[in-house]
Amino acid sequence: MEQGYLSLILHAHLPFVRHPEYPEYLEEDWLYEAISETYIPLLFAFENLVNSGVDFRITMTITPSLSEMLVDPLLQSRYSARIAKLVELSEKELERTEGTAFESAARMHYDHFSMAQSLFENKYDRNLIKGFKQLQDRGVLEIITCGATHGFLPLMSSRKVQQVQIEVGCDNYAKHFGCWPKGIWLPECAYRPGIDQLLADAGIKYFIIDSHGIMFGEPRPKRGIYAPVITPSGVAAFARDIETSEQVWSADIGYPGHPDYREFYRDVGWDADYEYIKPYLHSDGVRRNLGLKYYRVTGKVALDHKEAYIPEWASNICKEHAGHFLSSRQGQMRYLNQVLGRKPIVISPYDAELFGHWWYEGPMFLNNLIHFSQFQDEVRFITPSDYLQIYSDNQSQTPSSSTWGAEGYNRVWINGGTDWIYPHQHMAERRMIELAKSYPNADGLLRRALNQAARELLLAQSSDWAFIITTGTMVPYAIKRFKDHIHRFTRIYEEIKGYRIDEAWLADVESKDTIFQEIDYRIYS
């Protein structure tokens, strides 16, 4: 008997990284690795489930910046070259590892990359958006949108620029998926009272918020995080479930840390003889991850004490974990149904890139979980909008300000290491509004300049730059990106104000920051 609902939400996001000025660029690898290890494996798993007649519903954010990269011809062609090299390398590895403990992992890598190449080139014509859209059209996925460039809304200078992040995000969603989004993933789940009104104005029906957003909201939520609340604007807010987050995400107790799973930090790009691996590195010859990993987590031991990865062992434990997750949900739903007096909804949101890229067996886990769910009737997989169809009457509440970052508020994005960002960002925001109001009917070169100024501002607003600076990974790149966009915006602003637009320079910038070709700068007026 049905006891409750599980809503898996996969948040797929990468910042817009595209460097045509270089033949190869390290940070573009974020996209290529995610395509090989997350997006294609997820598509593959979902397609197989559908073809097997499995009935399920999953919610997925595909952020506008990611969508724009997935349809970009330059990035598509670069990924095509990259996956071809990986197929070549993994084929060579079959021979090199023959008769060793690594043979089965080498075979797994070869099969994986060959499959990725085949699906990318043949099934999806290099355009993965096509695959996700098909799954949505078939009623399996509910794809939701996000802020245009994952801008951190509570730290922006005005409602207008917050509104533009949301509206551009919705418009871009319609461009790629041919319909209007029902839901939105607020960038970093960052909410403060009033943002819900912007969502209502954009026609959004629901959004995802962190647990304490609802638990600390006013008035007290009768059903805690296991039912949505209706914000003052009428938009529903669904809260993240802590227990399911920890089971999958926690570095200490989460599934991905099991000794039999593939170890992320041992990669053939670092481990193999240099001359052998050099043709597969970037032209600078610097060692880096290539995605072929032969060791398992093993336990809390040094990297040189890791033991060989055995795909079959990982597959077995992955089934156990999926079964454990499902049985945990059954127990949770039974109890909550009894306590709350209504079937609960458990919202389990994760970064999509956790599945496959960070936790290699993650897509397999999802596949097992969904497959197993067909053999029981206590837990049903639905989307938040499905829930609103089932229960249209929900408690009214003003949620509390909150994010899903460490400590639950804004510290990850504004602190002593990132505060310097905001005066520049806010100035650009004010200037963009000023430009839009000053030139309500621009055309020709001026219009191009104004549209590009809007792109540069949106790119500068990405929450990823502050996030990277705070977490201490690839910090120079995050600083570079923020400064590059502020520099370009400022120059465009000054050239417009000075009636001297440098067309050649503008064309160069347009060729680099190509995001949102559809944008109309007047959205800022």
Add this chain to the structure above:
Amino acid sequence: MSSRFSSHSLLNLRMENALRIEKVLEEVPIAEAIDEEVAQAQEEKSIFIDYGLPIPEGYDMDTIQALVQDPFHVWVYWSLRDATIATLNALFTSEIVATFYPVLKISETTLGHTAYIGVGKGGSYWLSVFPDRRYRIEIGLKSEIRGYIRLLEADEVFTPRGTVSSKVAEESDYQVSTEEFSEVLHQSGFASFTSLIGPERVLSQLPEEVADVISTASAGEELSDEQLAGLPPRIRALLLEMKARGEGDLASLSLLHLLPEYLRESLSEDASIVDPLHPSHLSPRFMVGSSEEQQRPRVWHPTQPTRPQGAPSSHIQAFKPISGSTRSK
């Protein structure tokens, strides 16, 4: 050999002024002075790191903006143009104009406390604040003779409550008793209800001296020397330092700046309050970057497996070819 060149002092120089390293190295004839640290420092200098295109240092405009970090901290930045400050010249004599200086005026509007902080014409400031309060922050000019003139005001900010609301729904369908809500909290993965009851409860658990100061400050009264003497040394030192350099009455300053921080520290010591609801996580989006900052193993993946130096005996078993499909668990 007390005059022997020290690489450590050289590294200190590098921190202060990289150009001076080159000069010192040329003047030191002792080859061994260039040790490994220096060589590394030189190597680092030769690597180009792209930190992006130049951006303006400032914008020569009047502005003030306040941003909430969390229930205990607000960041404010401001900038005043010289021309704006010069408008005083039209109103006062030059002698009186000279008595004005820029101040931040911080008003806690929920309870009505106000403090002034002397500042420069541009800059930023991290404020320690209370949860669940509204703050209005202005930049203005203050004179002991002529008082305060407001120039700019930031949008009012509201700090998150940081705990559960005491308000229960008005609709009967959604009213929840304390016991029921405690159970909901528990099931939602939160700490026990009693530890989430809010700052008021935490205040009651503070040392008596601190609670006494809060009580005095809340009443808008000046703190006595005896009260100051009873405070923890760090808090007392900070309080006296602020009294020496700041403006406004001491009680308001302490309330606005010091005691919330003490409260925060008290909260931080209680793991069940700090962040029971929100395990911190690192987004896997950028793991490609972090992986490259990992310390790599000294023994690399061999073409033919061998036992790494120092590996436990069980390690060698992992390199055996896998012939079966199962293993005992």
